[in-house]
Amino acid sequence: MRFRRSPRIEWVEDYIYRHLRHGPLHFTLIDPDNQSPREAADLAQAAMDAGSHAILIGGSTLDDPRKMDRLVKMVKKRSGLPVILFPGGSTQVSTHADAVLFMQLLNSTDPRFLVGEQVRGAPVIDKLRMEPIPMGYIVVAPGGTVGKVGKARLIEPNDIDAAVAHALAAQMFGMRFVYLEAGSGAETPVPPRMIRAVKRAVRVPVIVGGGIRDVEAAHDAIRAGADVIVTGTLVEGAVDVHKTLSDLLFSLGEKLKRQVRRRLDIGDDYVHEDTLGGRA
Numbered sequence: 717m718r719f720r721r722s723p724r725i726e727w728v729e730d731y732i733y734r735h736l737r738h739g740p741l742h743f744t745l746i747d748p749d750n751q752s753p754r755e756a757a758d759l760a761q762a763a764m765d766a767g768s769h770a771i772l773i774g775g776s777t778l779d780d781p782r783k784m785d786r787l788v789k790m791v792k793k794r795s796g797l798p799v800i801l802f803p804g805g806s807t808q809v810s811t812h813a814d815a816v817l818f819m820q821l822l823n824s825t826d827p828r829f830l831v832g833e834q835v836r837g838a839p840v841i842d843k844l845r846m847e848p849i850p851m852g853y854i855v856v857a858p859g860g861t862v863g864k865v866g867k868a869r870l871i872e873p874n875d876i877d878a879a880v881a882h883a884l885a886a887q888m889f890g891m892r893f894v895y896l897e898a899g900s901g902a903e904t905p906v907p908p909r910m911i912r913a914v915k916r917a918v919r920v921p922v923i924v925g926g927g928i929r930d931v932e933a934a935h936d937a938i939r940a941g942a943d944v945i946v947t948g949t950l951v952e953g954a955v956d957v958h959k960t961l962s963d964l965l966f967s968l969g970e971k972l973k974r975q976v977r978r979r980l981d982i983g984d985d986y987v988h989e990d991t992l993g994g995r996a
């Protein structure tokens with residue numbers, strides 16, 4: 717019997733890695749708890765026009781699979797971007813999405829978020845032939861709703877070693893992304909010092925979100941080494957989503973370019989390219 721050396725990397729993950737070669741990315745988070753399907757579709761289109769790279773859909777509390785399905789379908793129809801589920805639980809799966817972040821809340825104290833929801837969701841994802849993207853999810857204080865719902869033993873902002881240890885564990889488990897989360901709407905985002913330490917420790921891309929509300933915070937995260945920044949609240953509260961995101965991405969543009977140049981200079985590379993034989 718022949719075994720594949722590693723699971724097949726499918727198109728959404730490949731899309732992310734290909735874009736990462738040119739610098740950090742921005743993902744727009746849509747929380748189905750806070751949006752009607754129509755509002756979500758408008759938001760997704762504005763995000764695409766502004767230059768965001770993917771749409772994440774998910775929330776900590778939604779438990780209405782039909783609303784989720786309608787919302788994902790409308791978002792998919794209106795935006796040409798990959799639509800990736802960022803589920804709070806196994807009921808948040810929709811046939812219309814392109815991929816799902818198959819994640820483990822690594823600092824949860826509840827087996828449900830460590831393995832229970834994943835076991836419930838896996839057969840559904842398999843049946844739908846949806847692309848799972850294995851990801852270690854680490855919640856940092858203040859943690860917000862996800863910290864509470866996910867029963868996280870929050871990592872304190874100054875506990876850099878704990879963040880690094882969780883990220884290393886994720887990588888050793890074979891997860892292909894690490895997500896440092898301060899919680900949606902967090903007063904304070906993940907500290908740059910923590911991002912920097914995690915980025916140095918792991919070879920997989922580092923996603924950072926929670927409380928990134930302005931260019932400064934986004935820039936700090938990117939300068940510290942974030943490969944992907946995620947914003948949700950920023951656009952939810954915006955009068956003009958397109959303008960808000962365009963302004964953010966435009967001002968990051970120049971900074972991102974400098975960051976890319978630095979990366980090229982130091983020959984930074986991603987672990988997946990070894991496993992893909994340079995496919996990305």
Ligand code: 1GP
Binds near residue numbers: 745947948950
């Ligand atoms: C939440 O990290 C995301 O999972 C986004 O947070 O809503 O604060 O942008 P914000």
